[in-house]
Amino acid sequence: MKTRRRSSLFHRGEPFVWLTGGALVLSVFMIVGLLVIVVYQGMGTFWPGDLVRLELSDGSAVMGELVQEETYQPQPHVLKPLTKLQRAAIAQAGGSVRRHQLRTGNFDVTNTHFKWVSDFDVSQTSRPKWALLLERVEYGRFYGIPAAFVVDGKEIATDPAAVIAKLDRYHGESRERAKQIRRIGEEQAGANDRERGAQRARTEAEFEHGIDSAEWRRADEHYESVQQAVAKQALALNRKSAELGRQNRRFKLRMKTADDAPKDIVAADIVRYYTPNRLGFVEKLGIYSSRWGEFLLDDPREANSEGGVWPAIIGTLVMTLVMSVLVVPFGVLAALYLREYAKQGLLTSIVRIAVNNLAGVPSIVFGVFGLGFFCYIVGTSVDGLFYAADAADGNPTFGKGGLMWASLTLALLTLPVVIVATEEALAAVPNSMREGSLACGASKWQTIRRIVLPRAAPGIMTGMILAVARGAGEVAPLMLVGAVKLAPKLPIDASFPFVHPSRSFMHLGFHIYDLGFQSQNSQAARPMVFTTTLLLIGIVVALNITAVWVRARLRKAHKG
Amino acid sequence: MRQQTNRPWSTSRFVSEDEPAGTPTTEAASGVFQAVERGLAFETAVHDALRSEDAVVEITGFNLWYGDKQALFGCAMIVPRGKVTALIGPSGCGKSTLLRCVNRMNDLVATVRTSGAMTLTGDPIYDPGTDVIELRKRIGMVFQKPNPFPMSIYENVVYSLRIDGVRSRSVLNDVVETTLKGVGLWGEVHDRLSDSALRLSGGQQQRLCIARAIAGEPDVLLLDEPCSALDPIATQRVEELIQTLKGRYSILMVTHNMQQAARASDYTAFMYLGRLVEFGPTEEMFLKPKLTETEDYITGRFG
Numbered sequence: 086m087k088t089r090r091r092s093s094l095f096h097r098g099e100p101f102v103w104l105t106g107g108a109l110v111l112s113v114f115m116i117v118g119l120l121v122i123v124v125y126q127g128m129g130t131f132w133p134g135d136l137v138r139l140e141l142s143d144g145s146a147v148m149g150e151l152v153q154e155e156t157y158q159p160q161p162h163v164l165k166p167l168t169k170l171q172r173a174a175i176a177q178a179g180g181s182v183r184r185h186q187l188r189t190g191n192f193d194v195t196n197t198h199f200k201w202v203s204d205f206d207v208s209q210t211s212r213p214k215w216a217l218l219l220e221r222v223e224y225g226r227f228y229g230i231p232a233a234f235v236v237d238g239k240e241i242a243t244d245p246a247a248v249i250a251k252l253d254r255y256h257g258e259s260r261e262r263a264k265q266i267r268r269i270g271e272e273q274a275g276a277n278d279r280e281r282g283a284q285r286a287r288t289e290a291e292f293e294h295g296i297d298s299a300e301w302r303r304a305d306e307h308y309e310s311v312q313q314a315v316a317k318q319a320l321a322l323n324r325k326s327a328e329l330g331r332q333n334r335r336f337k338l339r340m341k342t343a344d345d346a347p348k349d350i351v352a353a354d355i356v357r358y359y360t361p362n363r364l365g366f367v368e369k370l371g372i373y374s375s376r377w378g379e380f381l382l383d384d385p386r387e388a389n390s391e392g393g394v395w396p397a398i399i400g401t402l403v404m405t406l407v408m409s410v411l412v413v414p415f416g417v418l419a420a421l422y423l424r425e426y427a428k429q430g431l432l433t434s435i436v437r438i439a440v441n442n443l444a445g446v447p448s449i450v451f452g453v454f455g456l457g458f459f460c461y462i463v464g465t466s467v468d469g470l471f472y473a474a475d476a477a478d479g480n481p482t483f484g485k486g487g488l489m490w491a492s493l494t495l496a497l498l499t500l501p502v503v504i505v506a507t508e509e510a511l512a513a514v515p516n517s518m519r520e521g522s523l524a525c526g527a528s529k530w531q532t533i534r535r536i537v538l539p540r541a542a543p544g545i546m547t548g549m550i551l552a553v554a555r556g557a558g559e560v561a562p563l564m565l566v567g568a569v570k571l572a573p574k575l576p577i578d579a580s581f582p583f584v585h586p587s588r589s590f591m592h593l594g595f596h597i598y599d600l601g602f603q604s605q606n607s608q609a610a611r612p613m614v615f616t617t618t619l620l621l622i623g624i625v626v627a628l629n630i631t632a633v634w635v636r637a638r639l640r641k642a643h644k645g
Numbered sequence: 646m647r648q649q650t651n652r653p654w655s656t657s658r659f660v661s662e663d664e665p666a667g668t669p670t671t672e673a674a675s676g677v678f679q680a681v682e683r684g685l686a687f688e689t690a691v692h693d694a695l696r697s698e699d700a701v702v703e704i705t706g707f708n709l710w711y712g713d714k715q716a717l718f719g720c721a722m723i724v725p726r727g728k729v730t731a732l733i734g735p736s737g738c739g740k741s742t743l744l745r746c747v748n749r750m751n752d753l754v755a756t757v758r759t760s761g762a763m764t765l766t767g768d769p770i771y772d773p774g775t776d777v778i779e780l781r782k783r784i785g786m787v788f789q790k791p792n793p794f795p796m797s798i799y800e801n802v803v804y805s806l807r808i809d810g811v812r813s814r815s816v817l818n819d820v821v822e823t824t825l826k827g828v829g830l831w832g833e834v835h836d837r838l839s840d841s842a843l844r845l846s847g848g849q850q851q852r853l854c855i856a857r858a859i860a861g862e863p864d865v866l867l868l869d870e871p872c873s874a875l876d877p878i879a880t881q882r883v884e885e886l887i888q889t890l891k892g893r894y895s896i897l898m899v900t901h902n903m904q905q906a907a908r909a910s911d912y913t914a915f916m917y918l919g920r921l922v923e924f925g926p927t928e929e930m931f932l933k934p935k936l937t938e939t940e941d942y943i944t945g946r947f948g
């Protein structure tokens with residue numbers, strides 16, 4: 086008798102449950118792993134660690150924060166000068182040695198920010214109670230012991246506690262003066278802008294009416310009066326600024342490095358100071374949050390490796406929003422034509438394939454296109470029409486990278502995502518809806534606007550979410566079309582027209598690249614790389630959550 | 646009432662174009678199915694009572710092709726004013742196709758070609774100059790599966806007014822109230838007009854779709870198996886609704902349910918393989934049809 090053959094394991098499909106589950110687990114694992122690294126490293130950056138002072142076997146001493154430690158196998162020539170005892174200890178440990186990396190700061194004294202110290206080199210470890218950490222406006226951190234507080238060249242305090250008390254007393258007003266000096270600088274820059282504007286008006290008058298025409302003469306007179314006013318103002322501002330600077334130089338903190346070398350630091354140059362070894366958890370938490378606050382809300386300092394990323398946050402947000410505003414309507418219209426109006430056939434298939442392939446073009450190619458087409462061709466023509474005088478001065482307005490061109494370039498880059506998602510959303514709208522509307526005597530456009538688009542809106546939002554995530558994280562094309570290391574002005578401000586499409590801007594993605602790979606001191610900046618990455622991910626997640634929330638509301642409005 | 650004598654079937658224009666010319670037309674008699682299956686021409690058996698009816702829609706010698714495949718062959722019939730006309734026939738015989746031709750929904754199918762003529766209160770439906778949108782505004786249509794729009798009950802009812810740009814709240818409110826009362830839905834939904842229509846039950850949805858179709862005061866109402874997705878109770882309510890709409894509206898309704906045709910309709914047309922076989926008052930069709938084939942189908946001996 087013939088029995089029915091049992092279906093094999095393969096046919097029953099159990100292996101596929103494992104295969105699919107395994108694939109999911111693997112991808113979740115990788116994503117979560119990446120996030121954990123970024124969050125762990127990024128969150129830890131601002132935590133104030135203890136300061137350790139290490140006395141080395143050669144008699145010198147170093148002080149700083151422990152950054153990392155590792156085990157390595159020393160080369161023979163390193164072992165040679167060691168004592169027998171040390172060598173025996175190393176041999177017992179299998180020939181490997183632990184070493185610690187110390188952030189030693191004091192770049193202006195030592196020309197280095199970090200130092201590796203092997204265990205066998207350390208003769209004594211201590212945590213000096215009064216070890217003081219200074220975050221400075223220039224040259225990064227300074228680690229040392231307070232020796233004295235100096236006013237007008239006289240030491241008015243020498244006991245560490247008293248020195249810090251004096252620093253507490255004078256630091257605030259010194260910083261206030263420094264801020265005033267910066268504001269004076271901005272005022273001066275504004276005055277210079279005014280003068281340049283008057284000069285440009287004169288040049289324009291010359292362009293249009295010729296030199297010595299009535300218009301030119303009027304503009305010239307105006308320019309001259311502005312010039313005089315600005316010069317007078319500059320004199321006053323200079324005097325004020327010099328006075329403030331002189332005041333600030335009166336107050337100095339005298340520090341001793343781990344090696345007992347003295348160093349004077351102007352109080353006004355200190356951004357933040359604290360004695361980590363004396364701080365409790367709550368005080369450390371205070372410093373931690375104050376650093377986060379500075380990071381989120383301040384301008385960058387020291388080639389971006391210190392200070393905040395506020396301009397980059399604003400730049401990223403504005404660029405992403407402008408990009409969405411450009412790409413969503415454009416992509417939705419294109420998808421509407423493709424799905425609702427165009428006769429389906431070979432041509433639409435070719436268009437679809439082309440759009441999909443556009444998504445596979447390397448993003449740097451879009452950057453090159455944006456630079457060549459938007460900046461050089463379109464931008465230069467716009468300049469020729471509206472900003473001829475400036476452009477002639479070699480000072481292009483739109484003929485260079487800027488917010489507008491960067492947003493357009495990224496809009497182009499993310500267009501396929503929006504088109505594909507919209508097309509799918511449109512295809513998912515049941516035909517019975519369209520027929521019902523058309524049967525009511527609605528035109529095709531009315532049907533699209535009143536029935537199809539509202540139904541497809543959540544799907545379109547999905548496309549937008551994907552586009553935003555892609556666009557906000559993109560760096561390569563931005564380097565060509567408008568993102569800069571340090572932008573003098575934000576792309577949005579309170580002056581008309583509020584959003585300034587021609588301005589170059591800072592961007593978190595570019596900031597990360599710049600910190601991690603372009604800065605001279607990329608090791609000191611590495612914690613900032615993680616923190617900035619964390620921030621960028623946070624912003625993308627925040628944008629997405631907003632969009633998902635809007636989508637959920639749309640869904641609810643259209644479902645039962 | 647207009648007395649029409651020149652009925653579409655009095656002219657012999659229902660010979661399909663791909664039939665060889667000169668094929669002898671067999672008078673309504675037995676062997677109609679075989680004749681149809683062999684591709685022979687024949688004449689629709691029309692009952693005399695129709696000659697005195699006033700036609701809202703008039704269909705003359707209408708053929709339709711889906712690509713190369715012909716789906717309608719020389720169809721000729723009328724939709725009498727203020728009456729309910731049922732279209733019956735086995736699945737795939739072209740009932741929906743014929744119905745959808747009246748408001749030119751078949752224009753949406755790219756491969757469709759037609760020949761022959763239709764008129765709506767005397768105005769040509771298939772003229773190059775016909776404005777399809779204006780035409781559809783004069784015709785209400787209800788589909789097999791309820792398809793309320795994803796918006797509020799209120800907006801569903803006034804959809805056809807909205808697309809005409811009617812803004813006045815009082816006008817819209819009046820239309821919503823009278824129309825919903827007309828379909829017997831007012832009592833059930835008057836306190837939740839702004840709720841999503843998709844939250845209604847299937848039967849309520851279908852009555853809402855009928856409300857939507859009649860809100861624009863159409864000349865003719867097309868119903869394509871309006872009850873086939875509903876349970877018996879909801880079906881009964883829709884049937885009762887059709888009875889109340891009769892008189893005010895001229896209704897052309899496709900149905901698979903013989904009892905429904907018998908209960909709800911004044912006239913019945915029987916279709917077979919794209920041809921209109923017999924057309925007459927429902928009572929006569931069910932009690933003493935001219936053709937045995939009609940009797941066989943109605944009594945369930947066939948199809």
Ligand SMILES: Nc1ncnc2c1ncn2[C@@H]1O[C@H](COP(=O)(O)OP(=O)(O)OP(=O)(O)O)[C@@H](O)[C@H]1O
Nearest residue numbers: 711716734735736737738739740741742743754901
């Ligand atoms: N869009 C289309 N393209 C090609 N052929 C079609 C199309 N729609 C219908 N047909 C064909 O036309 C014929 C008539 O279809 P129709 O839908 O009018 O039948 P029906 O009488 O409504 O059937 P049912 O009672 O099952 O609804 C069928 O043979 C069907 O296959």
Ligand SMILES: [Mg+2]
Nearest residue numbers: 740741742869
């Ligand atoms: Mg049908």
